[in-house]
Amino acid sequence: MAASRNASAPHASPSGHASAGPHLPAPSGPSGLITDAVLREVKPQSRTAFLKAFMKAPVQLGTCFSSSPALCRRMTAQLNLGEASVVFELGSGTGPLTAAVLRQVRPGCRFFAVEMNHELAEGLRRRFPGVSILETDATKLRDLCRHEDIAPGGVDAICASLPYMLFPKTLQREALEDMHAVLRPGGRMVMLTYWPEEIHPRARAWRKMLDGTFRVVKRHSVVWANLPPAFVYLVEK
Numbered sequence: 001m002a003a004s005r006n007a008s009a010p011h012a013s014p015s016g017h018a019s020a021g022p023h024l025p026a027p028s029g030p031s032g033l034i035t036d037a038v039l040r041e042v043k044p045q046s047r048t049a050f051l052k053a054f055m056k057a058p059v060q061l062g063t064c065f066s067s068s069p070a071l072c073r074r075m076t077a078q079l080n081l082g083e084a085s086v087v088f089e090l091g092s093g094t095g096p097l098t099a100a101v102l103r104q105v106r107p108g109c110r111f112f113a114v115e116m117n118h119e120l121a122e123g124l125r126r127r128f129p130g131v132s133i134l135e136t137d138a139t140k141l142r143d144l145c146r147h148e149d150i151a152p153g154g155v156d157a158i159c160a161s162l163p164y165m166l167f168p169k170t171l172q173r174e175a176l177e178d179m180h181a182v183l184r185p186g187g188r189m190v191m192l193t194y195w196p197e198e199i200h201p202r203a204r205a206w207r208k209m210l211d212g213t214f215r216v217v218k219r220h221s222v223v224w225a226n227l228p229p230a231f232v233y234l235v236e237k
């Protein structure tokens with residue numbers, strides 16, 4: 001992997017959000033170099049930022065801890081990111097998964113990190129200058145793709161950590177339909193959850209919805225090295 005990345009080449013949004021609507025704010029700031037050190041760091045202040053955001057909006061965040069390196073590795077390992085041309089990350093928080101994705105995508109890949117929490121989105125812009133940080137609702141993937149001139153079926157991979165289990169059923173369904181519509185055939189989505197199907201009826205209902213939407217659905221074994229321990233679903237269109 002390169003020691004540094006010129007963020008404007010592999011990651012910046014070609015549209016630059018110059019004509020962004022009310023939900024899509026201005027570009028993510030000046031381009032800069034994102035070094036390997038930035039992609040590997042887990043800053044204590046990021047943890048504090050996440051905890052603060054959780055205290056203000058617990059349901060939106062879904063947890064008070066950001067994802068561990070082990071969980072990020074488990075998620076990104078399923079996606080073949082080195083081959084991908086268009087990648088979305090949904091619910092980036094303070095960016096542990098963002099960094100893991102950026103370490104693996106190739107130059108020229110269009111990468112979008114979507115985070116609706118303003119403070120967290122600002123933190124992402126500071127940490128990853130030049131990366132397309134979309135401060136908006138990540139369930140509306142069709143709208144986002146339209147805005148970024150990505151054709152339906154033009155997305156290779158999605159990394160999702162939204163608290164889907166806490167969403168109302170109609171929103172869950174709409175979010176999954178949007179994911180299905182934007183992914184290319186064979187395209188993959190990984191998502192994390194802390195809710196075991198074995199215990200939670202909501203998790204079983206979610207699994208049923210995944211099974212009804214995607215050609216392939218797998219749940220990986222639990223990642224214990226995360227607080228709380230988490231499961232990873234992999235789906236393929």
Ligand SMILES: C[S@@+](CC[C@H](N)C(=O)[O-])C[C@H]1O[C@@H](n2cnc3c(N)ncnc32)[C@H](O)[C@@H]1O
Pocket residue numbers: 060061062063065066067090091092093094095096097114115116117120136137138139161162163
């Ligand atoms: C469980 S946290 C995961 C954060 C980070 N990816 C990690 O793994 O540490 C979920 C994140 O999704 C964001 N989020 C929740 N609902 C969202 C939505 N509809 N659109 C965009 N972001 C959302 C929250 O603000 C929060 O940062």
